[in-house]
Amino acid sequence: MLEVKGLRKVYRSGTREVEALRELTFTVAAGELVCLVGPSGCGKTTLLRCIAGLLEPTSGQVEVGDKAGLAIVFQEYGRSLFPWLTVRDNVDLPLRQKKVPRARRRQLVDEALTAVGLAGTESAYPWQLSGGMQQRVAIARAVAYEPSVLLMDEPFAAVDAQTRADLEDLVRSLWQRLGVTIMFVTHDIDEAVYLGQRVLMLSASPTVIQDELTVDLPAERDQLHTRADPRFTALRTRVYEQIQLAKVRTGTASGAAGELSSADR
Amino acid sequence: MLEVKGLRKVYRSGTREVEALRELTFTVAAGELVCLVGPSGCGKTTLLRCIAGLLEPTSGQVEVGDKAGLAIVFQEYGRSLFPWLTVRDNVDLPLRQKKVPRARRRQLVDEALTAVGLAGTESAYPWQLSGGMQQRVAIARAVAYEPSVLLMDEPFAAVDAQTRADLEDLVRSLWQRLGVTIMFVTHDIDEAVYLGQRVLMLSASPTVIQDELTVDLPAERDQLHTRADPRFTALRTRVYEQIQLAKVRTGTASGAAGELSSADR
Amino acid sequence: MTAAERGAPRTALLGLSGLAGLLLLVEVLPRAGIVSDSYLPPASRILAALGREAATGPFWVAVGDTLLAWAIGLAIAVVAGVTVGIVIGAVPVLRALTASTVEFLRPIPSVALIPLAVLLYGSDLGSTLLLVVYAAFWQVLVQVLYGVADVDPVAADTARSFRFSSWGRIRYVLWPTALPYVFTGVRLAASVALVLAVTTELVIGAPGLGAVIAVAQTSGAIPTMYALIVVTGLLGVTINVAARATERHFLSWHQSVRGEASA
Amino acid sequence: MTDRTEPRPAGADRRRAGEGQEGMPGLHSMIKRFLLVIGLPVVLFATWYLASANSENFYAPPLRQILVAFADTWTLDRLRADVLPSLARLGAGYLLAAVLGIALGVAIGANPRLRAASEPVLEFFRAVPPPVLVPVIMLFAGIGNGMKIIVIVSGCVWPVLLNTVEGVRATDSVLSDTSRAYGITGVARLRHLLLPAASPQIVAGLRQALSIAIILMVISEMFAASNGLGFTIVQFQRSFAIPEMWSGIILLGLLGFALSELFRLAERHALSWYHGLRDAQRRS
Amino acid sequence: GCGSSGGGDAPTTADGVAQVKVGVIPIVDVAPIYLGQQKGFFKSRNIELTMESGQGGAAIVPGVVSGQFQFGFSNVTSLLIAQTKNVPIKVVANGVASTGEAGKDFGGVVVRKDSPITKAADLAGKKIAVNTLKNIGDTTVRESVRKAGGDPSAISFVEMPFPNMPAAVEGGQVEAAWVVEPSLSAVTAAGGRVVAWNYVDAAPDLTVAAYFASSKLIGENPDLVKRFTEAMNESLAYADAHPDEVRAVLGSYTKIDAKVREGLTLPKWPTAINKPSVETLAKLGATDGIFGGATPDLAKILP
């Protein structure tokens, strides 16, 4: 359903050259929910953009079963909403492009906005909303679109803990209900383990897949019990260690630097 | 040092009217580190903007001791960096405005960028960086400025767990070293407790102060031991409960909706 | 070699092919009898006339005169337009106060001011400058005003929160934001200035290409007239190439330029 | 110590008060706006009046004479006979230029190759002065209204075109990616992304074009015309009716001001999202 | 030139040579002044000439009035209009005159080869191009039609620069056009026909244009004006007598093709102004209402 083979991406601009992705190979089965974690600047966004076909890989291949049914939630939520459209129209527009009948559109938009807790703001413009609310509009847009593949780039970064928990459950129920394939980028290790069937861990730059983990928690999860499960704790510790390792391997003690390989020619 | 009295803020645009802050009164002593939590859209950003003098309160007063030494890290990190300046110049510019001598500036910029793990990217432009890296540039800019009052609006939302921990420690060490007054907005309850001397909890809209909590953890904190401290767990539970309460009080079961009061006239 | 460097020759090639297409059209139209060749001579004859003109000294003196008037006029208009634009744009009261006057003065055509110019300066360089500056100034001013209004509120707040001085705000926030608009304004003004320089010379006989065109026109020397028109056009193209190059240099950070580099 | 809020520019408050409120504040701000609009022109005219009162210069007559000439000259009949045809041509030319400029601008702005190929040719024509272009246009378009409209278009299409090209080129990359990801392509991309994203700059171009259109209306009427405002002004100039000529120039200015006010209203409406966005954080 | 803005005085160099600027239109009509300059007729009278070429009165008259130019060249009707508006100028020398011979004048009304118009009377009700409306062109063309028994009132005149007229006639955008040399030669060479000689029809030996100065200069520096007039008269006479040299000098300030130059019909350059013809022009102008009800006072404008 989603196949990435030997993906490599080098950014070039002027004399600066950054190897964002060195070589990535993995597959995501149809209807799978995979979480992606990795240090800041390791190339997660780049990977998602390549999968969505927004960025040309330097080499390697990406195959997506059904490109038409692909939706994406961008990390830069503030810039991905149309400032000239109201909240409702922002969510509605992709549906209109998909030629969804009017009545159905109305229903989808209302449902999605209610699900993310934004019922009542339909007529506001995005710039009249708080950061977290903007991010939720972007999520609602993706949800209403009923995609077959959903790419989410740190979608819950700007919302509070409680809302975040609600949205996590929303994503899981959506996934179970529609059988959608999801790639979910997050910084929150707990979130990755709680949500995913599988967690892909990326190394720091030059980026390869550091490790892969199958989350063998029961399919029915809830915030209270799942997170209290000792298996959950074991899994999150495993992910944490791998990420620590990824950092150390790059040889920088602080762990925050060095993910950038800049080659002046 | 920082005094907010009866602060109220209503946004008006066209026929839409949103009461973002109903009535806030609190003081932050000089050199204190206060964390601010509250549901998405409750008015945290609005409050910070009012304190910084960027927004006119509808009523009430804000008094800041030394406005000249105030720095702010915006939630919209992407838009608060100047795209026409390199990373180095972005950090350097406020210092030049402050007329810091050249050699000292150089040192401050280098230190700040190294502290946030961005040494080596000085000559890149912000739009060549990943989201998390951009956010760290914004943090470095505020840190290098050596402010006497530092306002931070969800500054770590876009960075990975490990970097986040490093940055948390950076903020605490900076605070201890320079005696700066800090207001820190976050969604992460653990972070609020780990960082702050005090945690202010805002209610959902119409926003008032829901509760206030003094964090009686030792001044010397570290990621491993402090978070393992049973007192830490007790405090975070207390904050969590209060926030739950805030949501319930507004009468919406999902807890995510209803923070917006929109009055069409 | 970077993408931008690779792109440059190809861009030039595409541009040249566009010009070649125009030449071909002008060659074919009269030859096919679609228009009479005594009123629109084929390109080859125009170019031949151009060659003859280019061999004479007075022609180059005229080109020099026109370019001088153009350059001085444009420089004055740009400096004045940018300064006034930023001052007015940065201070809302001034903007409100001057808006009506600006809108009143702007549509007054330079050509209607010809008697005034002649009155003050005869047919000297001064006349040309007066009209050139008058026309080009508004182009820059309006663009700068729109550019200054386009400042990202978050960027502006950032500057305010860090206590930038007024000059710092102008220099580091207003100016870079307005810069793309200024470039459009300068490119508009550059050609308006050229148009006005030539027109003034044409009508009041100030020395320059326009005066030569007037002579060719009244003499019924059609190919020569077209040749001279081609010269003004080519001046315009050259000026634009220069403007584009500076723009690429100064706006490398801007969305419009960086998009192309990475493509 | 008690520095609560920064002093803010008075204009911001003024604008703030004007929007979305009825009753006293609305009226108040309308009066204020009126004073702002009228203030500087009144001062300038007064200065002109006093400075020119004793003018002996044949070409710079006292403003008093000009105003008398204004009243005598621009009678209703005159307006109907000369100003209306001009305005009709102006309107037609401006609209055509707007449509053409935006259409071409979007195509060129969205397509780097097309831009590379067409730019030199366009720059070539942009640099050719309308007065020498007119004979060529006459060859193809005759001497009727069509020719005059083409002259207007040939001059005022440039600001629209250039600004549209730049506006389209500067479309935010994240927004552009969003559109692509959601299958917003083709016409929808044009309608929902490119045009709105470029609209602030397109509007800047349209505003530039408006005054250029008026200027070209005058220039076009210098050739092969027998009526029109520009024609009349040139006629006055040639027949040494200098106060009348100045009165015509004043009328042109008034016309420009009136049209720009109309334009401002239209802009406020069409770009309300943009002004809202820009004002959002500056307002109370 | 800014130095002389105080009045009509020409700056004079140490050796008494006056620097004089003359506003002219670069056409055949002003050949004598260029020829005279070449022959030294001005230099010998301590005048150093600079020619400033403008397009018509709009550019030249203000220059003369403000003292930017000391002398200017303009057609008689424009001068008459200026007089009715009390523009402070006065004629100082003759400029150019019609040859007075139908078939051999330097200006006329032309039509296309295949046009049904064959004589002046046929022009009634037609669309005719002139270079300037309400000026010498349309008043004299109307007179031609009137004299030929046609009704001039229904003619619609359109304004267009001379060089554009051949194309407009050829393309049928106008039915006829009043053109002067060298456009006249261009039309006839392309097969066009002249159907009316309007200068000839208006008055015998019509004075078409003249040189003028501001009243101020005439009052303050009569000597300079006198020297200019003398030099000008000498130039006019010389030009009239030496058509070959005229054709040669045309090459120096126009771009008229050498072949065309040979075939041009040259105008006449008498030194005297034909006052009756000016009176006729005044009458015609008054009939056609171009003076706005006023009557030009010839004594005030002519020397």
Ligand SMILES: Nc1ncnc2c1ncn2[C@@H]1O[C@H](COP(=O)(O)OP(=O)(O)OP(=O)(O)O)[C@@H](O)[C@H]1O
């Ligand atoms: N410019 C504006 N115009 C109108 N309403 C606004 C504007 N800015 C913010 N609001 C409203 O004010 C309320 C508070 O917004 P604010 O940005 O302060 O929330 P926040 O607490 O920072 O939320 P988050 O955690 O999601 O960033 C929201 O309901 C929002 O819709």
Ligand SMILES: Nc1ncnc2c1ncn2[C@@H]1O[C@H](COP(=O)(O)OP(=O)(O)OP(=O)(O)O)[C@@H](O)[C@H]1O
């Ligand atoms: N347009 C660009 N030009 C040059 N380099 C770029 C560009 N975009 C990204 N990069 C570089 O590519 C690397 C990976 O960036 P990417 O945005 O994919 O990281 P990320 O994993 O999403 O990080 P984060 O978690 O901080 O968002 C970074 O080093 C960044 O500097």
Ligand SMILES: [Mg+2]
């Ligand atoms: Mg990212």
Ligand SMILES: [Mg+2]
């Ligand atoms: Mg916020």
